[in-house]
Amino acid sequence: MSNHHHDEEFRLNTPEFEQLNKKLERREFLTKTAMGLGAIAVGSLFGKSLFGKSGTAMAGSAGDTEQDILRAIPHFAPKAKRVVYLFMSGGPSQFELFDYKPKLATMAGQNLPDSVRKGQRLTGMSANQSSLPVVPSFFKFNQHGQSQTWMSELMPHTAQVVDDLCIVKSVFSEQINHDPAITFFQTGNQLPGRPSIGSWLSYGLGSDNNNLPTFIVLVSKNGQKDQPLYSRLWGNGFLPSKFQGVQFGSGKDPVLFLNNPEGYDGNDRKEMLDYLSKLNKLQNGAYGDPEVDARIAQYEMAYRMQTSVPEVMSTANEPNEAFEMYGPDSRDPGTYAANCLLARKLLEKDVKFLQLYHQGWDQHSSLPKGIAQQCKATDQATAALIKDLKQRGLLEDTLVIWGGEFGRTVYSQGKLTANDYGRDHHPRCFTMWMAGAGVKPGITYGETDDFSYNIVKDPVHVHDFHATLLHLMGIDHERLTYKFQGRRFRLTDVEGKVVKNILT
Template sequence: MNQSPDLQPSADQPVPRRALLQGGLGLGTVAFQWLLARDGRAVAEGSATTQGNALALPHHVPKAKRVVHLFMSGGPSHVDMFDPKPLLNAEEGKPIPKSIAGEFKFAMIRDAAPIVKGSPFTFTKHGQAGGDFSDLVPHTAKIADEITVIRSMVTDTVVHDAACWMMNSGSIRAGMPTFGAWLSWGLGNEADDLPAFVVLTSHAGGQAQPLVESYWGSGFLPSQHQGVKLRSEGDPILFVSNPGGVSSTVRRRQLDALARLNEERFAQAHDPEIAARIAAYELAYRMQTSVPGLMDISSEPKHVHEAYGTTGNKASFANNCLLARRLLERGVRFVQVYEMGWDQHGDLVNMIRKQCDATDRASAALVADLRDRGLLDDTLVIWSGEFGRTPVAEAKGEKWGRDHHPYGFTAWVAGGGFAKGRVVGQTDEYGWHAIEKPVHVHDLHATALHLLGIDHQRFTRRFQGRDFRLTDVAGRVVPDLMA
């Protein structure tokens, strides 16, 4: 085989992509196709489907290239953070009128007449739109002019996992491709040596619900598009570290030998998969150096740490927000940052304070940091839970809490063509139903896809005879959310 000298790099010089492209007899071509497949959708998947890959993305000029989703898992209470309802305080202790809550399901509350509960937190107005922010979120209040607060979010279910699947995949069932997986599949990866879809998780305390792999799964899309969870303990990516006793030099030598052996097989079989595998090993080798470097946030200057409120070696939402910025800088397509523990069925007053202390500063710092680095213009920031919390109390006494609430809740968005400094939609005077400009989760997905240059109705993949999309059979682009 007419082998390029570039295919035998030295130990400290991993093979550059260019070298792969110049490889001999066919190998370079197929490896090139594979790399293109990573970067975009130039190559159809595995079998020769009749559909091929006719996505022709983007459908229109995109405003944004990447997404960061700050996911407040458990359901943050809109009426205590962004959506003040004086009537709740005025009618505190009275049953919620049947006309408002009559036919609606609760997750946990079984009272025939649930009791209205006002918010103990103080709201003030901020930014040009005069949006309301409670004293739980003073830092988010400071970026009021960068964000659009959606006070009329709607979803379909009162159940955590179903609502998380809805927020992530547009379906209340497990097993559908999630937003990040769709983008990885459709738009490919711009990060040279990182996965296109990365997930970070933290838990500052409070009642948590499990985070399961299917929240960032690839469903029926190829598994390479699923979110990769970066861990703060052990290997950041599973098995990324060499085993004990295997130095980088040893690994390099091993990979060189392996490549030579695989090339020999390729010369006989001409199977493009062999070339792709050689390229995959080289990429893996590069990830081994880039990932630990990426995870090491200690190299960031002091003022950055202060702005985010990072917590040293202790894993936290703040650390993860800073990590998210580093990932976005490196071209990662979709970063999802989960904070667990928002499920305040009881002791809401203390627990929500804890959650907000853990997330408010860092969320705002991330937006400001992206802005200052010029990344906000083409990065979508989405802050949401899977639903909100009920304007009525669950449990009584001091340790009262709120139940799950899907009929009207708050999310906020920023960057990449989303409107700035706007408040969209409203709930009724009890904070119950989204009564003005309701934005269903499907609509949020459709709008975000639109800003990414994608027509959500044409962004489909066939599975078991049906063309599926992120927005199922619904969703509309919401002009009010866009600049």
């Protein structure tokens, strides 16, 4: 093991390195002449006009480079420094939670009028039903707070913070099935392969904490796994891999493969990483592949996370009052309540974008029982996170978002009984809420018709939601772009407008 004490000069002049350098020099000649020997042949045909002043082939710059784009961000003073997005996977019913429709009580069991449906698309699960019986919510609503906002009895804790919420009842999407709908919400496109919201923010804004990832994901272990979640939902798409979300778990190893293997004391870990970094930089100098830079950054981040993650993941020093506020589940790592408490700790460390996923909201049958269970698992902790951030002075520059991929239908899917019913997917209008940095507190925005089937005032498309989120972070959504396969892409594609009437 005496080789560990040899100096850097010796290391980089070993026969192995010399052989590697010779191979790379030959490859470098081919790769750094733009398109290799083919570029030289083309150059001989077109003359010097193809080449720049230095005599090397130009890369074909068109408009701003990615570096120019990033230097311009933020485009204006941001209202929010960080975001926590509580994603309720499966599609929570707006009827049972936020969108109070008392007139439906007189129409229970009647068929949904054609004048309301207007020929809109149905899923394959209810398209063949002989009738579409209207079903009012079985749960009571009451007005809460100074805003006198109507809230369901299923959310007594959220009702306590209703004056901090900006409830948007007029969100809509074109996607009627889970996978394209949730993919659309997370990436701005129904097809897989685009960067997620957190990846765009990580790319545009960078990190405020060098010891933790910019974009972290937590998935509840106590959510019913009715619809699958895929890691591509927090993936980097065509952005460099260093911008992907990092999922934290609740077990012995919160981040997979982060800890040293058994039997290894780690004393020479930094030395090994430095040596590996030199190899990677040698390769990067030959190929200019941005993924090599990403890999170097990931190794360095992993080394720093070995000390930072155990500290931030531990709740041993949290007072009993914190666990009581977030609820009994908060003592059980991996539950939604525990993840909300952990989210507050990560936000205190200036993690830029946190996404909490909680599955189980896809209630096609037995909805009253199912949604009551979901609210019991999430309501207290959600409200506690708002209260906790507020009392610590973090809510004023933290944006909190709550919502799913679509809403539910006014009609019952399948048989309607006296105490049981289900609701199908409905993307044409549903409810989300935001709280904290830059959004007006204690307001309700947008209106739906008496059947919560169509929007009658202030529609908010998913692209509008994304544009508004980026705006709050100081980003003009039309200017945050990335060139891929000859086209400049953005989170909002070619659409989206900022919903200015909900902003402070």
